[in-house]
Amino acid sequence: MHSRRALLYMPGDNWKMITKSITLGVDSICMDMEDGTAVSKKAEARVTIAKALQELDFGASEKLARINSNGSGWEQDDIEAVLPYHPDGIVIPKVESVDHIEWASKIIESAELKYGWQVNSIRVLIGIETAKGILNLKEIASHPRLDAVIFGGEDFAASIGATRTKDAVELLYARQAVIVACTAYDIQPLDIVTIDYKDIEALRVESEFGARLGFVGKQIIHPAQVEPVQTAFTPNTEAIAYAKRIVETFEASQKEGKGAYSLDGKMIDMPLLKNAQKVLERGLQSATRRIAD
Numbered sequence: 483m484h485s486r487r488a489l490l491y492m493p494g495d496n497w498k499m500i501t502k503s504i505t506l507g508v509d510s511i512c513m514d515m516e517d518g519t520a521v522s523k524k525a526e527a528r529v530t531i532a533k534a535l536q537e538l539d540f541g542a543s544e545k546l547a548r549i550n551s552n553g554s555g556w557e558q559d560d561i562e563a564v565l566p567y568h569p570d571g572i573v574i575p576k577v578e579s580v581d582h583i584e585w586a587s588k589i590i591e592s593a594e595l596k597y598g599w600q601v602n603s604i605r606v607l608i609g610i611e612t613a614k615g616i617l618n619l620k621e622i623a624s625h626p627r628l629d630a631v632i633f634g635g636e637d638f639a640a641s642i643g644a645t646r647t648k649d650a651v652e653l654l655y656a657r658q659a660v661i662v663a664c665t666a667y668d669i670q671p672l673d674i675v676t677i678d679y680k681d682i683e684a685l686r687v688e689s690e691f692g693a694r695l696g697f698v699g700k701q702i703i704h705p706a707q708v709e710p711v712q713t714a715f716t717p718n719t720e721a722i723a724y725a726k727r728i729v730e731t732f733e734a735s736q737k738e739g740k741g742a743y744s745l746d747g748k749m750i751d752m753p754l755l756k757n758a759q760k761v762l763e764r765g766l767q768s769a770t771r772r773i774a775d
Contacts, residue, residue, distance in 0.1 A: 483629055484544045484570065484605075486510045486670055486699040487715040488708050493518040494527030494547070500534050503543075508708050509699065510544040515560045516551065516575050524556055528563035535567035546607065548573035552582045561586060565593040568604065571629060575609035576637070579618055583608060583625045590627070605629040607672075611637035616656050619663040628669055632701060633660045635674030648684065650674065661696040673697040679704035689714030717761045725758035732758075 489510040492499050503511045513534060519527040531547050547569045549560035561572060574586055583606055590604050606627045610616060611634030623631060635653045636646065644652040653674065664671035673692035676685040679702075689700055689711050700711045717725070728745065732755045735743045742751040 483670065484510065486544065486630060486672060488702050488711040489546075489632070489672055489699060490702050490705075490708065491518055491548070494531045495519050495523040497530055497534070500530070501538065502705070504538055504540050506543075506705050506708050508543055508702075509712070510546055511540060512546040512548050512573055514548045515556070516548050518548075524550070524560075528560060531564050532567050535564065535569055544570045546571045546573050548575060549586075551576040552585065561589055565590065565604070566597070568597070568599065571605040571607050573607045573609065573632070575634070576611050576615070577608040577622060578612055578614040580621045580625055583622065583628060587625070587627045602627060607632055609634050609637075610656075610660060612641040613638070616659050619659060623663040623667045623669060628667070630670035630672055631660050631664050632672045633657055633674055636677065650688070657692075657695060657697075665696065670698045671696065673700040675701045675703055676707065677703075679707055682706065682710055686710045686714060722761060725761040728754060728758035729762065 487509045489512055490503055490506070490508045491512050491514050492503050494500075494513045494515045500511075500513055513527075513531045515524060515527045515531065535545060535547075547560075547564040549564075549572060550556035551574070557574075564572075572586055572590065574582055577583065586606055590606070591601060593599070594601050594603060606625070607630040608622070608628065609632045610619065610622070615622070616638070619631075622628075633653075633656065635650065635657075638644075638656055639646045639652060646652065650657075657673065661671045673695075674688075676688050678684060685707055692700055693714050697715070699715050702708060702711055728750055731743070731745055732750060735741075735750075742749050744750070748754075
């Protein structure tokens with residue numbers, strides 16, 4: 483599973499912006515045929531993304547293509563245009579049923595077999611953006627080709643008639659529902675976009691809150707958002723050091739036949755050990771990514 487701290491959307495018809503994106507050191511680049519592309523530019527976006535997948539060196543950045551939603555009338559042409567050039571993943575927006583993933587999975591597997599690629603080498607990421615999508619998460623998140631759920635806060639708020647606020651309290655239930663479903667099936671939850679890309683302080687606050695909730699990464703729409711988001715979703719040296727202490731002292735405590743024990747005045751038990759292990763895992767992924775870069 484790819485380390486996805488910052489997932490950057492690029493309009494699929496904009497060659498200049500796509501070529502710029504590969505220089506940013508971003509974790510995932512999502513070339514967009516959906517909302518980021520005008521209706522009159524859908525065909526151009528397919529050609530441009532296919533060209534990018536063939537000609538550009540994305541380095542350590544994951545290369546994704548977002549198709550239009552099921553029922554849009556464009557989704558079949560979108561997926562067939564980019565699959566022959568082996569993106570790392572296909573992003574399906576506005577998923578409300580596991581059938582939406584199964585439809586794409588069959589097409590992807592057919593391409594994998596046709597071109598002699600490893601089955602499941604092309605993963606699926608989905609957007610959950612509606613009330614129905616949230617209600618059906620239990621079944622949706624169980625699909626074996628699924629790697630990540632991307633929560634679309636703006637669309638979700640519109641779908642339930644909520645007013646978007648800066649502290650996003652109206653999205654809290656849905657954000658937590660995404661995290662719970664993803665954790666249950668060992669896939670990645672990715673948080674909302676901060677629409678005001680010029681407000682870097684608001685971005686930092688929202689990113690840090692999302693990380694505390696349990697998201698592993700966040701969607702971004704501007705190069706200025708890359709560093710703050712990557713920082714927020716990367717454990718710092720202090721957090722990693724403390725996590726190591728928990729793991730080491732827990733092992734020693736177990737050897738002595740003890741259960742819960744005290745460390746720096748705090749009770750340490752199995753849930754805290756699991757959390758510490760996750761911190762170390764995220765730290766290792768970030769270190770591996772830096773080496774790759």
